[in-house]
Amino acid sequence: MTAEKITIEPRRKNYESDFDFMLWFVREGADGEPERFFPDYDFTGVLSSGRRFVFSRKGGRYVNCRREGDGLRVVCDNHGMAPGGVWLKVTAELPDGIYPDGFRREVSNAPSGIELVRGSGDGPTEMEVALTVPFVFRSAYDMAVDAGFEGTETDFRRATAMMPAAVDVLRQVGALTSDWAEGRERIASALRAQGVDASATDSFDALAEKVRGLRLAPEADPVAVSPRQYGGRQTLLEFMHNNRRAGFPGMVGVELYGLTDNLHGADAYLCSDGYASAEGGEHEFDEEHSAHYVIHYYAKEDYQVPTYDKCAGMIVLGGRPALPAFGASNMAYFHTYDCKPVMTGTLMTSNILRELILHGLEENPHIIVHSDGYLSFIDLPDLRVARNRIIFWEGRLIEALYFPCLEEINTTDNVIDQWRNGIRLEAPRLKSITRGTLVALSASIPHICLPALQSLNGTVASNCAALTEIELPSLETMTGGTVASNCAALTEIELPNLIELGNATIASGCYNIKTIRLPNLLYRRVIGDNGFFSAGINSEVDIYVPKLKYYVANVGINWFKDNVILHIHLGNIDGGNYRFTDRYDNTNMTVDVLPGFRSTLDISHCLLMTAENLAALIANLGDNNGNATLTLTLGAANIAKLDEDTIALAQAKNYTIV
Numbered sequence: 021m022t023a024e025k026i027t028i029e030p031r032r033k034n035y036e037s038d039f040d041f042m043l044w045f046v047r048e049g050a051d052g053e054p055e056r057f058f059p060d061y062d063f064t065g066v067l068s069s070g071r072r073f074v075f076s077r078k079g080g081r082y083v084n085c086r087r088e089g090d091g092l093r094v095v096c097d098n099h100g101m102a103p104g105g106v107w108l109k110v111t112a113e114l115p116d117g118i119y120p121d122g123f124r125r126e127v128s129n130a131p132s133g134i135e136l137v138r139g140s141g142d143g144p145t146e147m148e149v150a151l152t153v154p155f156v157f158r159s160a161y162d163m164a165v166d167a168g169f170e171g172t173e174t175d176f177r178r179a180t181a182m183m184p185a186a187v188d189v190l191r192q193v194g195a196l197t198s199d200w201a202e203g204r205e206r207i208a209s210a211l212r213a214q215g216v217d218a219s220a221t222d223s224f225d226a227l228a229e230k231v232r233g234l235r236l237a238p239e240a241d242p243v244a245v246s247p248r249q250y251g252g253r254q255t256l257l258e259f260m261h262n263n264r265r266a267g268f269p270g271m272v273g274v275e276l277y278g279l280t281d282n283l284h285g286a287d288a289y290l291c292s293d294g295y296a297s298a299e300g301g302e303h304e305f306d307e308e309h310s311a312h313y314v315i316h317y318y319a320k321e322d323y324q325v326p327t328y329d330k331c332a333g334m335i336v337l338g339g340r341p342a343l344p345a346f347g348a349s350n351m352a353y354f355h356t357y358d359c360k361p362v363m364t365g366t367l368m369t370s371n372i373l374r375e376l377i378l379h380g381l382e383e384n385p386h387i388i389v390h391s392d393g394y395l396s397f398i399d400l401p402d403l404r405v406a407r408n409r410i411i412f413w414e415g416r417l418i419e420a421l422y423f424p425c426l427e428e429i430n431t432t433d434n435v436i437d438q439w440r441n442g443i444r445l446e447a448p449r450l451k452s453i454t455r456g457t458l459v460a461l462s463a464s465i466p467h468i469c470l471p472a473l474q475s476l477n478g479t480v481a482s483n484c485a486a487l488t489e490i491e492l493p494s495l496e497t498m499t500g501g502t503v504a505s506n507c508a509a510l511t512e513i514e515l516p517n518l519i520e521l522g523n524a525t526i527a528s529g530c531y532n533i534k535t536i537r538l539p540n541l542l543y544r545r546v547i548g549d550n551g552f553f554s555a556g557i558n559s560e561v562d563i564y565v566p567k568l569k570y571y572v573a574n575v576g577i578n579w580f581k582d583n584v585i586l587h588i589h590l591g592n593i594d595g596g597n598y599r600f601t602d603r604y605d606n607t608n609m610t611v612d613v614l615p616g617f618r619s620t621l622d623i624s625h626c627l628l629m630t631a632e633n634l635a636a637l638i639a640n641l642g643d644n645n646g647n648a649t650l651t652l653t654l655g656a657a658n659i660a661k662l663d664e665d666t667i668a669l670a671q672a673k674n675y676t677i678v
Contacts, residue, residue, distance in 0.1 A: 035136035070102025270318035270339030286316035431456035566591030592616030618642035624655030644674035
């Protein structure tokens with residue numbers, strides 16, 4: 021069908037305020053004119069300005085929205101979006117029998133006309149957004165009947181299911197048809213924005229002729245590219261979207277403080293007051309305009325982002341831009357969108373930057389932000405591998421950090437270093453810390469949860485004074501490193517799925533740790549300087565390892581004070597080898613086992629064991645008769661505490677006491 025373009029008058033709301041608006045779905049009516057309707061299919065909507073806000077209807081259940089007549093009331097409560105133009109993306113699941121799952125996904129993506137500002141906005145005026153969406157009037161079966169198919173709808177579904185190649189062809193043809201229609205509309209829309217009469221019904225040849233006649237801006241008509249063209253102030257991102265150019269895949273928009281700018285380093289330029297040039301040189305802005313923008317256009321996918329001594333902010337859009345080391349920049353914001361940026365050095369060393377949004381950045385070989393005291397918002401939605409610091413020093417206005425795609429930390433440094441005010445850190449997909457530390461010297465964070473972390477060879481948290489809880493429900497292997505180091509408020513660590521502990525330490529320098537629970541730990545095989553914990557423990561500590569099967573280590577538990585009492589709780593393992601000691605032969609350890617435990621056991625260094633402790637341990641030993649004699653190494657001091665009946669019981673179970 022032919023979609024009608026609906027222009028929405030911008031509405032301004034303070035970005036910290038809740039707001040709601042009506043969303044109208046529009047389709048082509050029987051007379052060819054647009055008409056409102058309410059869809060009977062499921063849909064998901066995403067509003068985005070820095071961060072995302074989601075509303076949806078799934079199976080009749082509405083989330084963050086409700087139906088009102090033929091419209092949808094969207095309620096943006098605690099939305100968390102940043103200042104800027106709000107983009108609206110709606111994904112609809114349209115019933116369509118030619119697809120294996122019975123649905124065809126359609127996506128509509130356009131500016132909503134809503135602008136979030138730092139000021140007071142437009143007040144309580146109700147906002148409306150009209151969205152043109154495709155609508156299925158006839159099913160695939162109906163169309164097949166029109167083409168001569170004589171079977172039932174069940175026959176049709178069975179036939180298409182038996183011919184995956186044919187279904188794939190239909191899918192490809194449908195996608196091409198959709199792309200053609202969408203492409204014509206986008207070209208026509210861009211032409212109309214430049215004052216050219218164009219329609220999505222024009223042929224491709226006709227549209228091509230009109231595109232050939234375009235210049236960067238219409239002569240003598242600066243209003244066509246003015247930020248006031250829609251009756252309100254455009255954001256820089258909107259200005260860039262409205263002025264994208266074929267043949268220039270990369271563009272950089274700069275918001276300037278002054279009335280003049282020296283254009284340099286790009287293939288073409290466009291200024292917010294209509295000036296266009298391919299030559300560069302000095303440009304003086306029209307004083308009428310409150311905001312002064314310059315767009316730098318680049319003819320190649322790979323281009324170098326320019327540096328400015330003084331500018332209010334910068335947005336990078338498209339291509340594969342090389343990000344410079346900006347140094348002590350005066351920018352208040354820096355954003356990248358729809359591109360694959362590459363870092364060439366430390367991005368920002370700034371005390372001015374307020375907002376940093378880097379879409380497309382998949383890894384950071386250099387520090388992203390160094391010494392920033394006023395950064396209040398950072399968004400790295402595509403960062404997959406952290407290879408250097410993300411925040412180093414300060415970051416005191418950021419309350420939360422969210423890394424939705426971060427999967428690996430592989431650095432010799434701290435990823436989050438000296439984060440002063442942060443209270444929430446989320447990395448839901450982080451699977452491994454190969455090297456380095458996730459967060460260090462961050463005094464405010466109380467809780468860390470890494471639900472997907474499976475392997476650890478680095479450190480999760482170091483010197484985090486307020487940290488009281490660490491959740492690592494998927495951690496299976498520690499080949500090295502430490503879960504927590506010098507986190508004084510931490511009292512308990514539980515790793516429910518840890519299976520193997522290599523040359524690693526669960527806790528180091530966590531002075532008030534009281535409990536370590538490792539319910540599924542099977543192996544502790546590496547001989548090395550690390551163990552369950554080390555360095556300056558102040559209290560009694562219980563260590564629960566009910567499934568531990570192999571524990572052969574010269575150093576199991578080390579670097580703790582003489583007044584610390586350690587209680588090791590073993591399970592009923594059948595087979596294994598255990599030796600408990602520490603670097604300084606500390607004697608303040610006790611060991612107990614569950615009934616059925618059958619293994620060699622060396623607790624000769626555990627001199628805190630009482631006669632009652634020893635008797636209970638021997639009583640719980642499993643019967644070893646019929647097998648090779650096992651050795652229970654108690655040492656002379658502990659043997660002296662045993663009575664003859666206890667020794668006889670151990671011998672009756674086929675144990676030798678030495």
